[in-house]
Amino acid sequence: MLKVEIWRGTEEGRYETYEVPSQPSQTVLDLVTFVQRKLDPSLAYRFACRVGVCGSCAMTVNDTPRWTCRTHVQKVVERGRVRIAPLRNLPIVKDLATDMVPFFDKGQEAKGRFIPSDAAATSVAEISPEDPKRKEADAAIECIGCAVCYAACDVVSWRPEYLGPAALNRAWTLVSDARDSDRIGHLQAVADDAGCHACHGHQNCVEHCPVGINPTRSISGLKRLVLMAAVRGRL
Amino acid sequence: MRNHPSYRAFLVHRLSGIALALFLPAHLIVLGLALETAMLDGFLDWAAQPAVKAAETILVILLALHLFGGLRLLAIELLPWSDRQKDWIGWAAAAALAVGAGFVVRSFA
Ligand code: SF4
Ligand code: SF4
Ligand code: FES
Numbered sequence: 001m002l003k004v005e006i007w008r009g010t011e012e013g014r015y016e017t018y019e020v021p022s023q024p025s026q027t028v029l030d031l032v033t034f035v036q037r038k039l040d041p042s043l044a045y046r047f048a049c050r051v052g053v054c055g056s057c058a059m060t061v062n063d064t065p066r067w068t069c070r071t072h073v074q075k076v077v078e079r080g081r082v083r084i085a086p087l088r089n090l091p092i093v094k095d096l097a098t099d100m101v102p103f104f105d106k107g108q109e110a111k112g113r114f115i116p117s118d119a120a121a122t123s124v125a126e127i128s129p130e131d132p133k134r135k136e137a138d139a140a141i142e143c144i145g146c147a148v149c150y151a152a153c154d155v156v157s158w159r160p161e162y163l164g165p166a167a168l169n170r171a172w173t174l175v176s177d178a179r180d181s182d183r184i185g186h187l188q189a190v191a192d193d194a195g196c197h198a199c200h201g202h203q204n205c206v207e208h209c210p211v212g213i214n215p216t217r218s219i220s221g222l223k224r225l226v227l228m229a230a231v232r233g234r235l
Numbered sequence: 236m237r238n239h240p241s242y243r244a245f246l247v248h249r250l251s252g253i254a255l256a257l258f259l260p261a262h263l264i265v266l267g268l269a270l271e272t273a274m275l276d277g278f279l280d281w282a283a284q285p286a287v288k289a290a291e292t293i294l295v296i297l298l299a300l301h302l303f304g305g306l307r308l309l310a311i312e313l314l315p316w317s318d319r320q321k322d323w324i325g326w327a328a329a330a331a332l333a334v335g336a337g338f339v340v341r342s343f344a
Contacts, residue, residue, distance in 0.1 A: 064236050152236055201311055202245035204236060216241075217316040224313060 002077065004031050006043065007085040010092045015083065016040075028061050028068035031082060032096065045096035052210065055144030058151070059096050060085040065151035067210040087151040089160075103147045103166070110163045111189035112170035115182035125179045137176035140169050140218045142211050149205035149215055161194040165205035165215035168196050172218035175225060187222070187229050196222040244324045248304035251297045258294055288342050296335035303327035 002022050005015040018035045029047055036043040047057040052070040059068050061076050062083050076082060090098035127134050149165040150156055156164045168190055175186045190196045196219050205215040229235045269281050281287065307323045 154237075200245055201241070201308060202237075203239070203241035206241070207239050208236070214316075216311075220312050220316060227313075 001080075002031065002073065003081045004035060005081065005083040006032070006035060006096065007092075008043070008095055010094060013092075013095075015085075022073070026073045028059070028066065028071045028073060028076065028082065028084065029057050031073060032059075032068065032084060043096070044094040053144060055146035058087050058146040058148045060087055060151065065148040065208055067146055067148060070210060087147055089151050089153070089156045090147065098147075100147060103150055103164070104145075106163045106167040107145075107170055109189065110167035110171045110195070111182075111186050112167055112174065114174060114177070115180055115185065117179075117181040127178055131178070133176045133178060136221065137173045140173045140176075140213055140215075143169060143213055144211060146210065148208050148210055149213075152204040152208040154202065154204060155198055155200055159194065159198060162198045163190065163195055165199075165209075165219065168199070168222060169213060169215040169218040172221050175222070184229065184234055187226050188235060190222050191226045191230070191235055196226060199223075240321060240324050244304060244307070244327070247300055247328075248308070251301040251304070254297050255294075255301055258297065262290070262294055291342070292335060292339055295338045296331060299331035299334035300328070303330045 001019045004018045004020050006018060007013055008016045018039050020031050020034050020039075023030070029050065032043070032045050033047075036045065045057075045059070047069060048054040049056075050069045052067060055067070057067055057069045058065060060066075061068065061071060062078060064076075065087055066076070068084075073082060084096065086092045086096050086098045090100065090103060093099050129135075129138070143166055145166065147166065149169075153162075153165055155162050171186050171190050174180045175183050180186070199216070199219045201216055201220070203216045206213075206217075209215065226235065269278050304327050307320075307327045310323065311320055
């Protein structure tokens, strides 16, 4: 039997302890699902794909943000106990479900969307996968929007207006995309105090991103481009 | 969550910066007072006390840690990304300790 402590409530709340039978290859999401289906149907949590694609199941597991559907209990259990809380740095809706709106809003504030050129494309843009800029974008593009990095980032907790690793990483994929037509607009969106320069480079984001993205690398790239654009008077 | 080298490097840089901000003015005031009140020979005697030397050694190590940590950050932010940047933490720490050791050897030998 495992002792599973789960946060119940909103910002105000407490940990409740549940006993869940241990199984081989059990994931943390399996624990939560067991509690919700067998012990307390009022438990709120979020998941969809169960295979590490959708990014909706992230929670704080023994004080570390993780994707729960791909985290084996075996890897995190400490003396028969697992403590599960909602993600840090986000408002709590109920129990393990956080309100992701501020996180996604910051993606928009960072202008994290592709800006096509005005003219309708007449041909397919030819981009070599070997192009160095394309490689930079490719290294950063597989973000599943899970907010694990956002929860791990201390600067987000110190300065709630900070755009955070995922939004800045997304902006980097766009300035590295030869087809995007508003490079300066993207840089402007990340150049202010709450943008890339607020990052302290301590790399909690890199350590925790479940899909191996390196937001610090992307943010350093943005810092260089913003600096160069500022020096050339283009910001 | 914070148990990894990059976070420790960040902490060392931040804490050495704070310590320097507190320590340096005190150091300069004490130095100024010592120079004012004592003649140079007296000052040199004063500066030769082990406690003063120890304090100076700490100051030098803090300065070196902050300097090399800062160079590492500049390299991360201004140079193209290198996956060897993790090793730079070790190099920066080693360089700071080498400077500290050099200072100890010079001032106590
Ligand atoms: S490196 Fe920057 S974005 Fe990543 S956790 Fe640290 S401050 Fe946040
Ligand atoms: S960068 Fe990684 S940790 Fe952050 S939201 Fe994307 S996939 Fe999740
Ligand atoms: S449920 Fe989709 S990533 Fe975990």
